[in-house]
Structure formats: C-alpha cells, structure tokens
Amino acid sequence: MLDAFANLAGGFAVALQWQNLLFALLGAMMGTFIGVLPGLGPLTTVAILLPVTFYLEPVSSMIMLAGIYYGAQYGGSTTAILANLPGEATSVVTCIDGYQMARQGRAGSALAIAALGSCFAGIVATLVIAVAAPPLTRFAMLFGAPEYFSLMVLGLVAAIVLAQGSILRALAMVVLGLLIATIGSDPQTGLARVTFGVPQISDGISFVPVAMGLFAVPELLKNIVWPEEKVALDARVNRLWPTYEEFRLAWPAVVRGTALGSILGILPGGGALLSSFAAYAVEKKIARDPAKFGNGAVQGVAAPEAANNAGAQTSFIPLLTLGLPGNAVMAVMAGALIMKGIQPGPNVITAMPELFWGLIASMVVGNAMLLVINLPMIGLWVKLINVPYRLLYPSILVFCCLGTYMVGNSVVDIWMLLVFSALGCVLQLLKFEPAPLALSFVLGIMMEENFRRALQVSRGDFMIFINHPISAVLLASAVALLLVVILPGIKQKRKEAFQE
Amino acid sequence: MSEHHGRKGASWLSLSVDLVAGIFLFLAGVAGLIATWSLPTGTVARMGAGFWPQAVSLLLCMFGVGIAALSFTRKGELFELPPLRPYAAVFGAMVLFGLLFERIGMIPTVIVTMLVAGLASIETRWVQLSILAVVLAILSAVAFVRLLGLPLPVFWWR
Amino acid sequence: MGYRSFNRRSILQSAMAVVLAAAGAIHAGSAMAQDFPSRAVRIVVPYQAGGSSDLVVRTIADPLSKELGVPVEVDNRPGGGGVVGAQAVIGSPADGYTVFFGLNSLAINTVKQNPPYDVQKDFMPVIQIGENPQVLYVSGKTPASNGAEFLAWAKENKGKLNFASQGVAAPTHIAMVRLSSGNDLDIEPVVYKGSADNIRAIIAGEAHIGMDTFGTLKPFAESGEIKLIAYTTVDDNPLYPDLQNLEEAGLQLLDNRAWYGFFAPAGTPEDAVTKLNAGVNKVLQENEAARDALAKIGATVVGGTPEKFKSFVDGQVDIYRKVIADAGLVIE
Numbered sequence: 001m002l003d004a005f006a007n008l009a010g011g012f013a014v015a016l017q018w019q020n021l022l023f024a025l026l027g028a029m030m031g032t033f034i035g036v037l038p039g040l041g042p043l044t045t046v047a048i049l050l051p052v053t054f055y056l057e058p059v060s061s062m063i064m065l066a067g068i069y070y071g072a073q074y075g076g077s078t079t080a081i082l083a084n085l086p087g088e089a090t091s092v093v094t095c096i097d098g099y100q101m102a103r104q105g106r107a108g109s110a111l112a113i114a115a116l117g118s119c120f121a122g123i124v125a126t127l128v129i130a131v132a133a134p135p136l137t138r139f140a141m142l143f144g145a146p147e148y149f150s151l152m153v154l155g156l157v158a159a160i161v162l163a164q165g166s167i168l169r170a171l172a173m174v175v176l177g178l179l180i181a182t183i184g185s186d187p188q189t190g191l192a193r194v195t196f197g198v199p200q201i202s203d204g205i206s207f208v209p210v211a212m213g214l215f216a217v218p219e220l221l222k223n224i225v226w227p228e229e230k231v232a233l234d235a236r237v238n239r240l241w242p243t244y245e246e247f248r249l250a251w252p253a254v255v256r257g258t259a260l261g262s263i264l265g266i267l268p269g270g271g272a273l274l275s276s277f278a279a280y281a282v283e284k285k286i287a288r289d290p291a292k293f294g295n296g297a298v299q300g301v302a303a304p305e306a307a308n309n310a311g312a313q314t315s316f317i318p319l320l321t322l323g324l325p326g327n328a329v330m331a332v333m334a335g336a337l338i339m340k341g342i343q344p345g346p347n348v349i350t351a352m353p354e355l356f357w358g359l360i361a362s363m364v365v366g367n368a369m370l371l372v373i374n375l376p377m378i379g380l381w382v383k384l385i386n387v388p389y390r391l392l393y394p395s396i397l398v399f400c401c402l403g404t405y406m407v408g409n410s411v412v413d414i415w416m417l418l419v420f421s422a423l424g425c426v427l428q429l430l431k432f433e434p435a436p437l438a439l440s441f442v443l444g445i446m447m448e449e450n451f452r453r454a455l456q457v458s459r460g461d462f463m464i465f466i467n468h469p470i471s472a473v474l475l476a477s478a479v480a481l482l483l484v485v486i487l488p489g490i491k492q493k494r495k496e497a498f499q500e
Numbered sequence: 501m502s503e504h505h506g507r508k509g510a511s512w513l514s515l516s517v518d519l520v521a522g523i524f525l526f527l528a529g530v531a532g533l534i535a536t537w538s539l540p541t542g543t544v545a546r547m548g549a550g551f552w553p554q555a556v557s558l559l560l561c562m563f564g565v566g567i568a569a570l571s572f573t574r575k576g577e578l579f580e581l582p583p584l585r586p587y588a589a590v591f592g593a594m595v596l597f598g599l600l601f602e603r604i605g606m607i608p609t610v611i612v613t614m615l616v617a618g619l620a621s622i623e624t625r626w627v628q629l630s631i632l633a634v635v636l637a638i639l640s641a642v643a644f645v646r647l648l649g650l651p652l653p654v655f656w657w658r
Numbered sequence: 659m660g661y662r663s664f665n666r667r668s669i670l671q672s673a674m675a676v677v678l679a680a681a682g683a684i685h686a687g688s689a690m691a692q693d694f695p696s697r698a699v700r701i702v703v704p705y706q707a708g709g710s711s712d713l714v715v716r717t718i719a720d721p722l723s724k725e726l727g728v729p730v731e732v733d734n735r736p737g738g739g740g741v742v743g744a745q746a747v748i749g750s751p752a753d754g755y756t757v758f759f760g761l762n763s764l765a766i767n768t769v770k771q772n773p774p775y776d777v778q779k780d781f782m783p784v785i786q787i788g789e790n791p792q793v794l795y796v797s798g799k800t801p802a803s804n805g806a807e808f809l810a811w812a813k814e815n816k817g818k819l820n821f822a823s824q825g826v827a828a829p830t831h832i833a834m835v836r837l838s839s840g841n842d843l844d845i846e847p848v849v850y851k852g853s854a855d856n857i858r859a860i861i862a863g864e865a866h867i868g869m870d871t872f873g874t875l876k877p878f879a880e881s882g883e884i885k886l887i888a889y890t891t892v893d894d895n896p897l898y899p900d901l902q903n904l905e906e907a908g909l910q911l912l913d914n915r916a917w918y919g920f921f922a923p924a925g926t927p928e929d930a931v932t933k934l935n936a937g938v939n940k941v942l943q944e945n946e947a948a949r950d951a952l953a954k955i956g957a958t959v960v961g962g963t964p965e966k967f968k969s970f971v972d973g974q975v976d977i978y979r980k981v982i983a984d985a986g987l988v989i990e
Contacts, residue, residue, distance in 0.1 A: 144864040172563040186549035345877025394617040401597040414598035430521040
C-alpha cells in the first residue's frame with residue numbers, strides 16, 4: 001500500500017509538470033468539444049487526434065490521449081442530455097432521464113450532476129487502478145467466453161428493467177434488437193448474413209446511426225409535430241445548478257455507480273457499457289419512488305455517468321498491466337505507444353514506471369480539469385438549447401448527418417441512419433421504447449459471438465455454461481432478476497383481475 | 501393534438517395502437533425469417549449461421565401475436581398517422597445529404613440539407629435559416645477539414 | 659388551417675442562398691493534365707487508425723510527401739476484412755492519386771467462393787513494402803519450447819487443443835488448419851476478433867496455440883506469458899536468431915508470411931506508378947524512422963519494382979488457391 005502511494009507521489013511529480021498539465025488540459029478540451037458532436041464518440045475522436053500526439057514524448061502523448069478519451073466520454077453525455085442524442089452506447093442510458101430533466105428546465109442541473117459525478121468516479125477509479133491493478137487484472141482473466149455470455153444475458157435482463165412501460169413490450173424490443181444485431185457476418189465463418197450485398201455492414205451496423213435514428217431523429221420530429229410541450233418548456237427558467245434535494249439523491253447513486261463501473265470496466269469488450277445501464281437498473285430497483293425514473297430522476301443520470309466514467313478509467317488496466325487493449329480506444333492508445341517505440345506489455349509498469357504512474361496521476365488531474373472546463377460551459381449549453389427550435393433542429397440534423405458520415409467515411413452509414421430513423425419513428429408512433437432495443441442491439445452482437453465461441457471451446461458441449469462457476473452464478477442471477485422483474489407485474493395483473 | 505398541422509391524422513380502420521404494434525412485430529419477425537431463410541440452420545448441437553437469427557425471428561413473431569391478441573382485451577388508444585410534411589422534409593434532407601455529400605462537398609450539402617429540413621416546420625424563417633446554414637457550413641468545413649485534417653470533400657472540385 | 663403554404667418568395671430566398679454560397683467559392687482549378695503529382699495523394703488503409711498496419715503506413719507517408727512534393731494523406735476505411743477499403747479504391751479514378759495499402763487479404767479474397775474483387779484484374783501493384791514470417795506460439799505454461807517438444811505435447815493432447823484464430827479468411831487461420839492436418843494434430847479453431855484477443859485467450863488458457871507476427875508477440879514472450887516455438891519460413895531469418903525455422907522445428911507447414919505493399923487501381927498511368935514506386939523506394943532505403951518502424955515489427959524491408967511485386971502477388975494467389983483447396987476449406 002505504502003508502495004503505491006510513494007509511486008503515486010512520483011506520478012504526480014510527472015503529471016504536474018507544466019507541459020503535462022497543458023497537454024492534459026488540451027486533450028480534455030479537444031475531447032470534450034469533439035465528443036459533443038453527435039456521432040464522434042471517444043474512438044473516432046482519439047483516432048482523429050492521434051497524429052497530434054506524434055510529436056510528443058510518450059508520457060505526454062499518453063496523457064493527452066487519455067484526456068481526449070475521457071473528455072469525449074463526457075462530451076457524449078452532453079448531447080444525450082440536451083438533445084436526446086447518445087454519442088455512443090454508454091450515453092444511451094443518460095438519455096433516458098437526462099433528456100427528461102432538460103425538458104423540465106433542469107438541463108443545467110443534469111449537466112452539473114453528470115460532470116461532478118464523472119469527476120468523482122474518475123478520481124476514485126484512478127485510485128483503484130493505482131492500488132489494485134494487478135489483482136483486478138487476474139480477476140478479468142477469469143472471464144472467458146462462457147462468462148461473457150452469461151454476463152451479457154444478465155445485462156439483457158437489466159435492459160428490461162430500464163423500460164418504463166409494459167414488460168412485454170420491453171421484451172419485444174430486446175428481441176428485435178437481437179435480431180438486428182445479427183446483421184453482419186456470422187462470427188465464426190465470416191459468412192455474410194443479411195448484408196444485402198453491402199460490404200460496409202458486413203462487420204455489423206455501426207452503433208452511431210442506430211443511436212441517432214432511434215433516439216435523436218424521432219425526438220426531433222416529435223418536437224416539430226407536437227410542439228405544445230416545447231412551448232411550455234421554453235417559458236421555464238433554466239436552472240444552472242442542482243438543488244439540495246437533487247444533490248442528496250444523487251451522491252449515493254454516484255458512489256454505487258462508481259463501484260459498478262470500476263469493476264465492470266476492467267472486462268475487455270463490453271464492460272464499460274454494461275456498467276452504465278447496470279448502474280441505472282440498480283438505482284431504479286432500490287429507489288424509493290421508481291416511478292420517477294424515465295421522468296427526470298436525478299439518480300438516473302448520476303449513477304450511469306459515474307459508472308461509465310469509472311469504466312473508462314479502469315478500461316486502461318488491461319492495457320497497462322498486460323499490454324493487451326481491452327477495447328478499440330485502448331487499441332489506438334497501444335498503437336500510439338508502439339509508434340513511440342514502447343511495446344505495451346506486461347513490463348510497462350516495471351520498465352517504465354513514470355509512464356504508468358504519471359498517467360495515473362494525470363487521470364486525477366484530468367478529471368478535475370474536466371470539471372473546470374465543463375461547469376462554466378453549462379451556462380453556455382443552457383443558452384444554446386434555448387435557441388428557437390426552428391433554427392436548432394436543422395443544425396442538430398446536419399450534425400447528426402456529418403457525425404454519422406465520419407464514422408466510416410461512407411454514405412452507407414447515412415442510409416443506415418435513414419433506415420433506423422424510420423424504424424425509430426415507427427417505434428415512437430407505436431409507443432415502443434428505444435432504449436432496450438439499442439442496448440440489446442449492442443449486447444446481442446457480443447452475446448452471439450461469445451455463445452458460439454464458448455461452444456467452439458467446449459466442442460459443442462452446452463454444459464460449459466454451467467460447469468464454469470462464474471458463468472453459472474451469472475446465469476442464475478439473470479434468471480433471478482428476470483423473476484423479480486416479471487413477478488410483481490403478474491401479481492399486479494392478478495390483483496386487478498380479482499378486483500374486477 | 502395535431503391542430504397545428506390541420507387535418508387530424510387518418511384514423512381509418514380504427515386500429516388500436518397495440519394491434520398495429522403487434523402486427524409490426526409479427527411482420528418484422530417474418531422479414532427476419534425471409535432474410536435468413538437461405539442460411540444453414542444446423543442443429544442445436546452444431547448451429548449454422550442461420551440458427552440464431554431464425555430462432556430470434558420466430559420469437560419476435562410470437563411476441564407480435566401476443567401483443568396483438570392482448571390489444572383486444574382492453575381499450576387502448578387509436579392509431580393515428582401523423583402529418584406527412586415534417587417527416588418528408590426531415591427524411592428528404594437526410595436522403596439529400598447522403599446523395600450529395602460525396603458529390604458536391606460539405607459546404608453546399610450542409611446548406612441544402614438545412615434548408616430542406618427547414619421545410620418541416622411552419623415556423624421556419626427562411627432568411628435566418630439561410631444565414632445559419634451558410635455559417636454552419638463554413639464553420640464545419642473549417643473545423644473538420646482545416647483543423648482536424650479529415651479527408652472530406654469541401655466542394656465538388658476538392 | 660395547416661401549413662402556411664410557403665410562398666414563392668421563401669423558395670427564391672433559399673435558392674439564392676444556395677447559389678450565393680456556391681458562387682462565392684471560386685473554382686480553384688481542377689486537376690487538368692498536369693504532371694503527376696500535382697495535388698495530394700491519398701493512401702487508403704483498410705484498418706482502423708492506430709493499428710499496426712496503419713502505423714507503418716503513417717511512418718512512410720510523412721517522408722513520402724517530402725519526396726513527392728505533395729501532401730500524402732492517410733484515409734482509414736476499416737471493415738469487411740479489408741473489403742470496404744479495397745472497394746473504395748477500385749471505385750476511385752485511376753489517376754495515381756489514390757493508393758491502397760494491401761496485404762495478404764487481397765490474395766485470399768480473390769480466391770474466395772464469391773470474391774468481392776480480383777487482385778489481378780482490379781489492382782496494379784506499385785511496390786512491396788515489407789514482409790515478415792508468422793510465429794507459432796503457445797502459453798507460457800505449456801511444457802514445450804521448441805518444435806520437437808511442441809509436436810510431442812500436441813500429439814499427447816490430441817483432440818483437446820484449440821487454436822486462437824482471427825477468422826476463417828485470415829492467413830494465420832489457413833496456416834493453422836494446414837498445421838493441424840499436415841502434422842495430424844486435430845486442433846480446432848476458436849475465433850476471436852484480433853491479435854490482442856488471441857493473445858489474451860492463450861494466456862488465460864481458453865485457447866492453446868496461436869500464430870501471429872513477431873512484433874506483436876515480443877513483449878509477451880519476453881515476460882514469459884507466452885512461448886515462441888518457431889517461425890513460418892524455411893529459410894533462416896536474421897531477425898529471429900533464437901527461434902527455429904520450419905525445417906529445424908520439423909513442422910509440416912508451408913512457408914507462409916505476411917506481406918504488404920501499395921497498390922493502385924487498374925488502369926493507373928505508368929508514369930504515376932513509376933513515380934510512386936521511386937518515391938517509396940527512396941523512403942524505404944533512406945528514411946530511418948520508416949526502417950525502424952518496420953524492424954520493430956520484425957519485418958524485412960523489400961521495396962523493388964512494380965513488376966517484381968506483381969509476379970509475387972500472382973504467385974500468392976496461386977498458392978492460396980491451392981492451399982485452401984487442399985485443406986478443404988470453404989471460404990465464402
């Protein structure tokens with residue numbers, strides 16, 4: 001323990017050097033601004049700004065890239081709150097209550113809670129890395145294909161909890177999401193499935209057009225076609241800061257979210273995503289008035305934001321301790337290190353302690369900077385969403401299109417945006433909720449991959465899911481959670497039936 | 501509800517929302533089955549590429565039937581078609597963006613897209629919107645192509 | 659009621675705005691028949707930014723732009739196992755300003771059941787940049803350190819071993835299938851999404867055997883998490899002094915290596931191809947950073963003429979066609 005603190009102190013010495021402070025600030029700023037643009041999530045942002053770091057020293061460039069990463073993570077939440085536009089998968093959950101808060105004139109409050117929660121989570125998660133990186137890595141190693149599959153199943157059940165309306169409809173959305181997730185190539189044979197001969201979707205449909213089509217565009221149209229609610233909202237004064245009551249409710253949610261995010265973020269692949277909506281589901285289940293969820297419950301913003309920022313930090317762990325990137329953003333960071341002549345590998349901590357500890361310390365600094373950058377901006381954002389809607393919505397639409405195009409430099413993504421906007425509008429008219437669909441879409445891809453992979457490992461033996469203890473526990477939890485979610489609904493219906 | 505845009509949406513056939521929802525799900529499942537019909541299904545032990553999508557499609561059909569059936573047991577809202585113009589404008593704008601972006605470049609496309617999108621709302625003030633469109637187009641070009649160095653076409657000759 | 663039908667004036671206003679914006683931008687001068695190169699050259703990389711191939715290209719792009727006197731941009735178009743990027747290049751004008759960074763997948767995709775393109779018809783090789791052999795590896799805990807021990811161990815555990823694969827159409831997958839059948843080992847594939855996933859799976863014990871490039875594997879071998887068994891060529895390679903080659907290891911496996919280079923769309927004028935070739939050759943010979951980057955991933959610099967590359971690629975297509983047919987693999 002003492003060792004860790006000594007090293008951390010050394011790390012701060014590196015992080016607080018003026019040039020590293022500058023790079024952290026620059027990175028966080030650039031990441032935030034670009035991440036705010038719909039469609040440009042952390043991955044695209046980091047990839048775009050990668051060349052900027054070519055001329056820097058390794059430690060400095062890592063600090064800057066890390067800043068860009070969590071800056072962009074935060075930027076994605078901004079659009080989720082202001083315009084129901086999830087920048088990437090992890091922001092979908094923020095849309096649910098964050099956007100409702102904005103509609104109620106509490107946008108400033110939502111943005112502030114998101115910023116504060118993210119900062120807290122980021123710093124705590126960083127300390128977690130400092131203290132527990134190696135044991136956490138070993139924990140992550142225990143997760144193989146069967147464990148991932150079971151975790152995703154649990155995640156899917158949690159996705160159902162997210163829905164406000166009928167469970168039946170939420171389940172239907174989950175199933176639809178799973179179906180859409182099959183578009184792309186078969187994970188094993190690479191055989192193209194339902195790709196209509198379009199190679200750009202042979203790797204599956206990218207999440208950005210799906211998210212924008214399901215969330216942003218229908219919302220845009222809804223505000224145009226039924227503007228009465230908007231008129232009432234514009235008249236409300238937009239608060240810039242949370243109330244005492246909101247703080248009181250939010251901070252325990254932040255702590256819980258941080259815990260979940262820190263642990264799940266280590267799991268390479270979908271860990272960080274799962275953590276944001278697992279956090280939401282937990283909050284909804286333990287809240288005193290769950291009816292508020294979906295209508296601007298502040299915990300619904302605080303917990304997922306904390307969770308996804310904590311997850312973003314701990315997702316560095318596999319890269320730093322093993323040298324193996326846990327997700328696409330980490331892979332780009334690994335590439336940046338390789339360019340500098342550093343092979344990310346198991347030796348990085350011991351061979352280049354100033355890199356590891358300097359990076360960690362700068363994460364603390366960077367998260368604090370995010371707060372410094374973003375809190376004053378809240379006033380600006382609030383002014384921005386009060387721009388007359390007749391001017392705002394074409395701008396939002398154009399940025400959606402631009403962001404979507406830039407994902408793969410291809411108009412195919414625009415056609416995807418069209419298709420999913422159509423789907424999103426249909427769902428809206430039929431009173432379905434998009435969140436469970438979006439989540440099951442993302443999870444579905446990983447689920448099938450891991451399901452088939454597990455069967456490859458076991459050479460066709462289904463028992464592998466039960467024989468592996470972690471997997472068995474996860475599956476059992478999923479079943480239990482499902483029952484907890486469905487039974488009250490059934491009980492309610494029986495009560496109603498009896499009363500009649 | 502839609503007085504703003506004149507005539508009420510067509511509530512022909514007096515279909516309840518739930519019923520239409522169920523039908524939609526059923527059709528989606530059928531679409532899934534059709535799309536993956538040709539893929540090998542395999543057996544539960546050795547799943548082919550088609551097994552999972554086909555199973556999920558079937559499940560979806562069942563949900564569709566279930567929800568549609570439930571719609572008859574209670575009084576739900578009636579399904580109404582919304583007015584056409586805003587949807588046409590927004591979708592039209594996106595289609596134009598897709599068709600034009602690589603052909604005439606970012607600045608003209610952004611302008612055209614914003615103007616077409618403007619058709620969606622009756623409150624659009626064209627002068628304001630046109631100015632905003634030009635400004636945003638130029639700002640985007642500067643931000644993405646100049647500052648970030650992305651290889652995006654700005655006009656039709658570059 | 660309903661929409662105030664928008665009047666002629668507002669249509670005119672919008673139209674004017676568009677025309678003004680367009681006219682306001684003065685035509686800067688299109689690329690007439692001027693000497694190549696007279697404007698930016700674009701290299702399409704069919705992988706995500708930051709990947710190891712991308713990095714190799716970027717180290718070359720910078721000095722290349724100095725050689726050619728025009729900016730050289732890198733355009734990442736990931737997807738479809740390289741198909742998306744390839745098709746982007748095939749569809750672009752064959753004027754020398756679009757170049758494709760191609761790898762083995764170009765040859766493999768050509769011999770699929772339903773080929774998305776034909777490298778021999780749709781592309782013109784410009785220059786081969788480098789090549790490197792693959793390296794066979796196992797987990798650090800495996801009781802085998804060289805070819806002989808590996809074979810013994812594999813035969814002892816016949817039927818229980820898996821190999822980590824990057825997909826049916828990946829060159830390493832094809833090689834592993836051959837390894838399994840050629841040495842009678844009965845190893846089954848487990849498909850993952852990339853090198854990092856493969857390595858992690860082998861360290862964790864979910865898969866047992868893998869194949870990848872030396873550069874990627876080096877840090878893990880150094881720390882002992884994995885053990886390198888042999889590299890997949892029959893000749894001695896000075897970059898890997900401590901490893902056995904195929905002959906020494908006694909493994910029945912065809913010589914196979916990862917190669918990459920620049921391609922132009924078919925029909926590109928010879929003048930452009932020659933100039934590009936000369937520029938890249940110069941960079942490969944003289945630029946320290948580029949040579950360094952290649953050495954770091956364990957690659958040998960190749961360079962050479964377009965004709966040499968063309969015959970090499972033709973050979974690769976034939977080899978893959980034969981190998982895939984022999985192995986009974988069906989790749990769609």
